[in-house]
Amino acid sequence: MDAYDEGSDPRQGPARPPAEPTGPEPTGSPQAGPPQAGPDPRPAPTDPAAPAAPDAVTGPPAPGPPAEPRTGVAALSLRYQIGAAVALAVVAAGVCVHLGMTFLHVAPANTVSKKHSERIEDWIYPEFEQNWKLFAPNPLQQNIAVQVRAEILTADGRTRTTGWYDLSAEDGRAIDGNLLPSHTQQNELRRAWDFFVATHDNDNRPVGLRGALSETYLRRITALRLDRADAAGPDGTVARVQVRSRTANVPPPEWSTEEVSTTPVYRTLPWWSLPGDEGRGGVG
Incomplete structure (x- = not known):
């Protein structure tokens, strides 16, 4: 028997695999295996909840525009804000009292003006005297x-x-x-x-x-x-x-x-x- 005869000799080593075809395999051939998975050119989806990693090239993200400085009373400290609020309340109270006293002084005689006439005169005279003769009939x-x-x-x-x-x-x-x-x-x-x-x-x-x-x-x-x-x-x-x-x-x-x-x-x-x-x- 020829040594190269491919028979059923138990002493013979394992058979060599068949040579792979050199040409392209026809599409749809049942002998074709699954396509080899290569690198995907599309970027992988990212998790929106995950923190963004700093860019190794550009560094951390640029800071946003600076906050506008506070002005007016808001720029003061808490202690001075309280002082300004108290001063404003005192001035407003004084203005209300002055307007009320002036109104009672120039208004026709009534129960309130008669009862507090002495206090009204002490407030009005002499600096805030009102003379309405120019507007009289x-x-x-x-x-x-x-x-x-x-x-x-x-x-x-x-x-x-x-x-x-x-x-x-x-x-x-x-x-x-x-x-x-x-x-x-x-x-x-x-x-x-x-x-x-x-x-x-x-x-x-x-x-x-x-x-x-x-x-x-x-x-x-x-x-x-x-x-x-x-x-x-x-x-x-x-x-x-x-x-x-x-x-x-x-x-x-x-x-x-x-x-x-x-x-x-x-x-x-x-x-x-x-x-x-x-x-x-x-x-x-």
């Missing part, structure tokens, strides 16, 4: 000037009388052109005269319990004004003062046919003696 149509003259006692015992000092005109000159005039220049003399007229009759006699107080108030104002004007001179003393008012109607405009007398009317008060301190410019 019959607004003031007169110019009222308060004037005073003095009787001077000289060092040699003689007396002399000064001319009339127009105190209202002096206040007017001080206010004219002044952006921030004094409350005293605007209202002190005017209110003192209104107080006197309201507590006296046409014969200059006191009416009620406040008549003497209004006389004292007006007298002290005139004594201080005369001392500022040095009416007594270097060696004199103001012994008495006399006050009068000069009232003149406001002339109508040129286009009006209304006829109004512009002749002034005077109201002259009696002489008032001054205590020693008031005569030297002080307060008795």
Whole structure:
């Protein structure tokens, strides 16, 4: 038997596998095995819940835009925020109280204003006085000037009388052109005269319990004004003062046919003696 004869010889080694075909195997051939699995060019799906790994090339992700800085009260610390809130509450309460007091002062008399009239007047006068005569049905149509003259006692015992000092005109000159005039220049003399007229009759006699107080108030104002004007001179003393008012109607405009007398009317008060301190410019 030929040594190369492929028989059933038990001594013969295992048979060699058949040679693999060199050409492409036809598609759909039953002898074709499963296709070999190669690397998938598509990226593997990622788990959205898994943390993103930093890029080995570009490093960690770039930070986002910086937060806008806090402004106003929010920029303050907690302690200063509390202080600002307390200050704001105090200011708001003060504004509410002032508006309420002003309303009760200018409103018609009612139960609340009558019960708390003293507190309301203490709050309003003198800085927050409200004068609504300009908006009244019959607004003031007169110019009222308060004037005073003095009787001077000289060092040699003689007396002399000064001319009339127009105190209202002096206040007017001080206010004219002044952006921030004094409350005293605007209202002190005017209110003192209104107080006197309201507590006296046409014969200059006191009416009620406040008549003497209004006389004292007006007298002290005139004594201080005369001392500022040095009416007594270097060696004199103001012994008495006399006050009068000069009232003149406001002339109508040129286009009006209304006829109004512009002749002034005077109201002259009696002489008032001054205590020693008031005569030297002080307060008795």
